[in-house]
Amino acid sequence: MTHALTHMLSGARGRLLMAAVFVLSSAWIVATRPADGAVTGGAIPSPRAGFAAPEIELESLEGGRVRLADLRGQVVVLNVWASWCPPCRAEMPALQALQEQRGGDGVVVLGINSTIQDSEQAVRDFASEYALTFPIGLDRDGQATRLYQVRALPSTFFIDRQGIIRRVVVGGPLDPSVLETTVLELLGEGD
Amino acid sequence: MLPVLQIGPAAVQLPGLLLLAGVWIGSLLAERQARRLGMAGDGVERLILVALVSGVVAARLGYAASYPEVYLSRPVGLLALTPFTLAPDVGVAAGLIAAWIYGQRKQLPLWPTLDALAAGLAAFAVCLALAHLASGEAFGAPADVPWTIELWGARRHPTQAYELLASAAIFLLLLRLEAGRPFPGFAFGVFLALTAGARLVIEAWRGDSVVWFESLRAAQIVSLAVLLGALALLRRLAGASTRPGS
Structure with a gap:
């Protein structure tokens, strides 16, 4: 041969x-040139980079409603967590710091508590312990974690101003440099 | 798809584990091939190590250079164990340059060294395809053929399976070609040509292609250039080996 x-x-x-x-x-x-829409997932909601972030609406810890659609136009860091999860605890100060430092620049941290495997009292104690000021949605029936196919806690989804997921980080704790640089990258796209 | 293996409290990233396995198996194969070709096996193994370490360090520094305010205020972020804060283009360039310098210093013969690396690279490509299967990356375009899979909100071509079949076939073919190498550089040239050819074909069914010139898939254009380059290389090396006195 x-x-x-x-x-x-x-x-x-x-x-x-x-x-x-x-x-x-x-x-x-x-x-084999791609047909229109054949090479972009942007229009289809799916929990992965390059696709539209699936819509979620949950009751918030404060008692109101929290809707992802209401945050369109801002860079959203959607973090799924539980109070008993050690890496979730470890990365929470960095998320709160990000909210404080970049909140005025068009960045919002959205916490989704996996309440189906947590207790609301533990969530309140947790939020108080870490002095969390960002919105927290309570996923009581597990619908949001199923929709986002969360396989491990914590899981973090970086969503751009157009509502497209740009990065997914499974597991943690997230290094603050990842949070900062990813957010800066997404904010820079809007300049 | 199985992106995360939950072992007790630990969430193991299966795609990352498969890539590490690919590096390990690829290094072992390259070392074995080097010995068969009469070279010092540990020379090739160290070459891989030098390229990998240089590539990763340069990729991190290259990424950090884009965000000096973040890394100057918190330099420990440079050590973060994450693949997200890397500049792949910088890493690949630095890895190749480091490998070249190491090879020159240790006087490793170019074409036999690349031949030794070929089977290892092919084994790594198989592990990369398995990592894509596990993560759902490198996914296909929506389709209505009978063998589509449900992935990311649509029925899609199972391009990860196509990639696995092609890379496994290339790997097996390279193992078969071992015995009858007509000239130095043959195995490496064949690996390059077949890998580029396979990508050129499979890319047609990908759903995540980067598009150039408004409607052409970038990976196909690059693959065509690599394929032609590999064929030209094989022709040149074949010609050099048949010249009198070679």
């Missing part, structure tokens, strides 16, 4: 082979 390959590559046969590869490949590239 190797001799046959060497034979094909040598002399005029080799030049002809390369020309044929170029012509056929170019025809293939042109023939």
Whole structure:
């Protein structure tokens, strides 16, 4: 087989082979041009980078409603957590610091507590302990965590101003540098 | 898809684990191939290590250079164990340059070294395809053929499976070609040509292609250039090996 390959590559046969590869490949590239919408997931809601963030509406810890759609136009850091989860605890100060430092720049941290596997009293104690000021939605029936296919806590979704998920970080704790640089990148796109 | 393995309290990122396995298996294979080709196996193994370490360090520094205010105020962020704060283009360039310098210093012969690396790279490509299967990355375009899979909100081409089949076939073919290498650089050239050819074909069904010139898939254009370059390289090396006195 190797001799046959060497034979094909040598002399005029080799030049002809390369020309044929170029012509056929170019025809293939042109023939398989993507149709409109075939290479972007932006229009389809799905919990992964490049797709529209699935809509969620939950009761907030303060008693009102928290809707992702209401935050459109801002960079959203959607963090799914539970009070008993050690890495969630470890990264919470960085999320609160981000909210305090970048909240005025068009960034909002949205906490989604996986209440189906937590207790509301523990959530209140947690929010008080860490002096959390960002909105927290209570996922009492697990609908939001199912919708976002959360397989591990914490999970963090970075959503741009157009409502497209741009980065998903499963597990934690998140390094503050990841939070800061990702948010700066998304804010920079709006300049 | 199985992106996360929950083992007790630990969430193990399966795609990352598969990529690490790919590096390990690839290094072992390259070392074995180097010995078969009469070279010092640990020279190739160290070359891989030098390229990897240089690449990762440069990729992190390259990324940090884009956000000096973040990293100057908190330099420990440079050590964060995350793949997100890396500049891949800087890392690849630095890894290649470091490997080149190391190879020159240790006087590793270029084409036999690349031949030794070929099977290892092919094994890594198989692990990369498995990582894509686990994570759902490199996904296909929506389609209505009978073998579509439900992924990310639509029935899609299982491009990760296509990628796995192609990379496994290339890996097995390279192992078969081991015995009959007609000239130095043959295995590496064949690996490059087949990998580029496979990507050129499979990219047609991808749903995450980057588009250039409004309607052409970037990966196909790059693959075509690599494929032609690999064929030209094979022709040149074949010609050099048959010249009198070579």
